[in-house]
Amino acid sequence: MPREAIFLECAECGTRYYRTTKNTKSQAKLELRKFCPECRARRPHKEKKK
Secondary structure, eight states, X not given: OOEEEEEEEETTTXXXXXXXXXXXXXXXXXXXXXXXXXXXXXXEEEEEOO
16 A cells, blocks of 8 residues: 655644655544744644645
8 A cells, every 4th residue: 555645734824844644544634733834833734744
């Protein structure tokens, strides 16, 4: 089963800084708290397609 490439976009400013992969069987949207260099703080990042 191939993995799908996704980008993580900051919920506050919309910057796409992180790229990762996820299992194609997973239906839930991925959301992680990551550091955003634009906001200079840890913010939730949500999954976005290319």
